[in-house]
Amino acid sequence: MSILVDKNSKIIVQGITGSEGSFHAEQCLAYGGNVVGGVTPGKGGQMAIDGKVPVFNSCKEAREKVGANVSLIFVPPAFAADAIMESAAAGIELIVCITEGIPVNDMVEVYAYLKTTKSRLIGPNCPGLLTPDEAKVGIMPGFIAKKGTVGVISKSGTLTYEAVHQLCQEGLGQSTCVGIGGDPIIGTKMIDLLDLFEADPETNAIVMIGEIGGSMEIEAAHHIKKHIKKPVIGFIAGQTAPPGRRMGHAGAIVSGADESAKAKMKIMRECGLHVVDSPADIGKTVKAQLSK
Amino acid sequence: MKIHEFQAKQLLKKYGVPIQDGFTIDSIDDAQAAIDKVSQEFSTDQFVIKAQIHAGGRGKGGGVKFSSSKEKALENSRNILGMQLITHQTSPEGQLVRKIMVAEALDIEKEFYVAITLDRSVGQNVVMVSTEGGVEIEEVAAHSPEKIIKEWINPAFGLRPFQARNLAYALGFEGDLFKQAVSFFLNLYKCYVDTDASIAEVNPLVITKQGKLVALDGKFNFDDNALYRHKDIVAMRDLDEEDPTEVEAGKSHLNYIKLDGNVGCMVNGAGLAMGTMDIIQLKGGQPANFLDVGGGANVETVKNGFKIILSDKNVKAVLINIFGGIVRCDRVANGIIQAVSELHLTVPVVVRLEGTNAILAKELLETSGVSIIAAGSLADAAEKVVAAATKGA
Numbered sequence A: 001m002s003i004l005v006d007k008n009s010k011i012i013v014q015g016i017t018g019s020e021g022s023f024h025a026e027q028c029l030a031y032g033g034n035v036v037g038g039v040t041p042g043k044g045g046q047m048a049i050d051g052k053v054p055v056f057n058s059c060k061e062a063r064e065k066v067g068a069n070v071s072l073i074f075v076p077p078a079f080a081a082d083a084i085m086e087s088a089a090a091g092i093e094l095i096v097c098i099t100e101g102i103p104v105n106d107m108v109e110v111y112a113y114l115k116t117t118k119s120r121l122i123g124p125n126c127p128g129l130l131t132p133d134e135a136k137v138g139i140m141p142g143f144i145a146k147k148g149t150v151g152v153i154s155k156s157g158t159l160t161y162e163a164v165h166q167l168c169q170e171g172l173g174q175s176t177c178v179g180i181g182g183d184p185i186i187g188t189k190m191i192d193l194l195d196l197f198e199a200d201p202e203t204n205a206i207v208m209i210g211e212i213g214g215s216m217e218i219e220a221a222h223h224i225k226k227h228i229k230k231p232v233i234g235f236i237a238g239q240t241a242p243p244g245r246r247m248g249h250a251g252a253i254v255s256g257a258d259e260s261a262k263a264k265m266k267i268m269r270e271c272g273l274h275v276v277d278s279p280a281d282i283g284k285t286v287k288a289q290l291s292k
Numbered sequence B: 001m002k003i004h005e006f007q008a009k010q011l012l013k014k015y016g017v018p019i020q021d022g023f024t025i026d027s028i029d030d031a032q033a034a035i036d037k038v039s040q041e042f043s044t045d046q047f048v049i050k051a052q053i054h055a056g057g058r059g060k061g062g063g064v065k066f067s068s069s070k071e072k073a074l075e076n077s078r079n080i081l082g083m084q085l086i087t088h089q090t091s092p093e094g095q096l097v098r099k100i101m102v103a104e105a106l107d108i109e110k111e112f113y114v115a116i117t118l119d120r121s122v123g124q125n126v127v128m129v130s131t132e133g134g135v136e137i138e139e140v141a142a143h144s145p146e147k148i149i150k151e152w153i154n155p156a157f158g159l160r161p162f163q164a165r166n167l168a169y170a171l172g173f174e175g176d177l178f179k180q181a182v183s184f185f186l187n188l189y190k191c192y193v194d195t196d197a198s199i200a201e202v203n204p205l206v207i208t209k210q211g212k213l214v215a216l217d218g219k220f221n222f223d224d225n226a227l228y229r230h231k232d233i234v235a236m237r238d239l240d241e242e243d244p245t246e247v248e249a250g251k252s253h254l255n256y257i258k259l260d261g262n263v264g265c266m267v268n269g270a271g272l273a274m275g276t277m278d279i280i281q282l283k284g285g286q287p288a289n290f291l292d293v294g295g296g297a298n299v300e301t302v303k304n305g306f307k308i309i310l311s312d313k314n315v316k317a318v319l320i321n322i323f324g325g326i327v328r329c330d331r332v333a334n335g336i337i338q339a340v341s342e343l344h345l346t347v348p349v350v351v352r353l354e355g356t357n358a359i360l361a362k363e364l365l366e367t368s369g370v371s372i373i374a375a376g377s378l379a380d381a382a383e384k385v386v387a388a389a390t391k392g393a
Helices: A019-030 A059-066 A077-089 A104-114 A158-169 A190-199 A216-227 A250-255 A261-270 A279-290 B005-014 B028-041 B070-080 B137-143 B161-170 B175-194 B224-229 B244-251 B270-282 B299-310 B329-343 B358-368 B378-392
Strands: A011-014 A035-039 A053-056 A070-073 A094-097 A120-122 A128-131 A135-138 A147-154 A174-179 A205-211 A232-237 B022-025 B047-051 B064-067 B100-104 B108-119 B124-130 B148-153 B197-208 B213-215 B219-222 B255-258 B263-267 B289-292 B317-324 B349-355
Touching: A011 A019, A011 A059, A011 A077, A019 A035, A019 A070, A019 A135, A035 A059, A053 A059, A059 A077, A070 A077, A070 A135, A077 A094, A077 A104, A077 B224, A094 A135, A104 B124, A104 B224, A147 A158, A147 A190, A147 A279, A158 A174, A158 A205, A158 A279, A158 B270, A158 B317, A158 B349, A174 A190, A190 A205, A190 A216, A205 A216, A205 A279, A205 B270, A216 A232, A216 A261, A232 A261, A232 A279, A232 B270, A279 B270, A279 B378, B005 B175, B005 B219, B022 B028, B022 B047, B028 B047, B028 B070, B028 B100, B047 B070, B064 B070, B070 B100, B108 B148, B108 B175, B124 B161, B124 B175, B148 B161, B161 B175, B175 B197, B175 B213, B219 B224, B244 B255, B244 B299, B263 B270, B263 B299, B263 B378, B270 B289, B270 B317, B270 B378, B289 B299, B299 B317, B299 B329, B317 B329, B317 B378, B329 B349, B329 B358, B349 B358, B349 B378
Parallel strands: A011 A035, A011 A070, A035 A053, A070 A094, A094 A120, A147 A174, A147 A205, A205 A232, B263 B289, B263 B317, B317 B349
Antiparallel strands: A128 A135, A128 A174, B022 B100, B047 B064, B047 B100, B108 B124, B108 B197, B124 B148, B197 B213, B197 B219, B255 B289
16 A cells, blocks of 8 residues: 555656656656656647657646546646646646746645645645655655655655665665655645555554744644654754744744744654654664564 | 845835835935935935845844934934944844935834735735734734734735725724725735735834824845746845855855855755754754755766855865765766866865765765765764864864
8 A cells, every 4th residue: 555646546747748857757657657648738649758658738638538647747837837727627636746946926826726626736846756666756766765664754855865765774665755845835735644644554654854944844743643643753954054034024923933943843742753853863763663 | 035125115116005215325425415305305304314234123233213304314324324234134244234215204103013925834825914013023923923913815816805904903993094004905915916025024014193104114025936027026136135155156056055164065955955964963063054956966066066165264074965866976976076176175075975876976986086085874974074074173
């Protein structure tokens, strides 16, 4: 088992004829993922990735013709919001947006629109998902991971790779690794994934990696205390980051919460998470928890 | 991206938001003319001289002075223009004041707080108002959050008039002031959303003794990701207010922030970069910087990264920590070898390469003959660089 994606996921890549899109579509295909098509408006009817993948003009067409249920987006930032909405409108269940640099107000609109649909968005500005040996939907290097029972949730890209690498060094594989992205507005928050991992019978422990800023980790910590029985190992990057050189007061006032790494780690500990001070201790702490 | 108060006020004025007006100058030779012009246009003999720097806390730092006559205004202009203004938001050395705004002085009856920003947890922009205007608003937020009234904005419909009325009622406005407040909020929101601002703050919003609602100050931040569609906003950027090394780093597409320690670091990805800084501190060192080289760690980025890190004379050792996913470690290794030999580095360099082609990269570094300390795990790398920095210090 796993969460969100597996070998049966029917994946399409929006922006498949661009350089990023074609490179990563090929990688996802090489990993063994079921990439059934690509979307580039105006290039429908062509074949991409050495003639292996059909290109469609729209997500609607891809949904109808090949039954796509997962979309991976590599569309440039100015057009990415529209691409997300297009796949949601076509009824695609899971949308994974890798694109970095989407204007916040575009995402405010996307966020409001998605609430009117049944689609789930991962990202934007994230490395995507990886269910080892089954499917890679994003840009995570597949070879560093192996199949197992640890679920990984992370705001960061390369720090996720670091955590996965440490888990493998300890002989621990992963059920699914999810990079949720660190932008101000993201489609899927830590809480959503905690519930999915809690419900997944093959996940035995969860790694949750956060960063300074925002209050998502604090909300997740309170949720864990109430609803999550599996052990959660946490880390917050940015203990040494200088206090934000922010201007005015609005940022602090809107949440009213202390968004420093120290404050988040304190609350996470109080809520029963196993918090590590050093990012080098993630793997061994998971090992210790699972050996109990 | 940030702008100055006088630029924020120009924007607000364009959107029909009433402001405390004036003229901005960058040379003391223009002060007298500006004072005369303010006196004439706004029929006043009292002025406020306001330092224009990006950092907040200008008043407390002595950068804002009420002036009861033209003579006093000129004297204050002389004192403020060119001063090194120190506030809680500047560096300890302070910020050089290159521009001042000569503003009309207003008779203030009452102060309020108004701001619009994104509420991340809701995923919507929010207008926040409070009767507790002035500098202690963060205290209010922490201890009496009920005194901050909020209206969240559905992006499909924008700020609705009924919401603006709710805010005006909450601040206790009546009669003509109520009407002024409603249009103030609607226009402020329009300005915020049209310009892709990430913060629009008016603190304080004041009622004058003449019964007018006026923005006494204005602070705007803009969403960097949206600047591509706002050439007019980009034109307001003031590079003098930004750290020159950070500006230089930005030109090479490197994300750099200078800190106070002596261990330089070069990492791919912001999260891993922060994590690397954290572990350096846990091992007894102090990071000298945050530097994210992003996804394309090649010879040029590594070279530019070294140049920027080493422009900080406190740096006694450098740690390169790259976790190659799409990035191939052997290419990074070649970049490091070339950069180290071309730049004739004198500080010890600890290198940790993990991920794609890491073994090949290690061999390349070992056989290259360049003086590099190779490290295995993240913890090993941190220990080695801290030891090297301590020895070199």
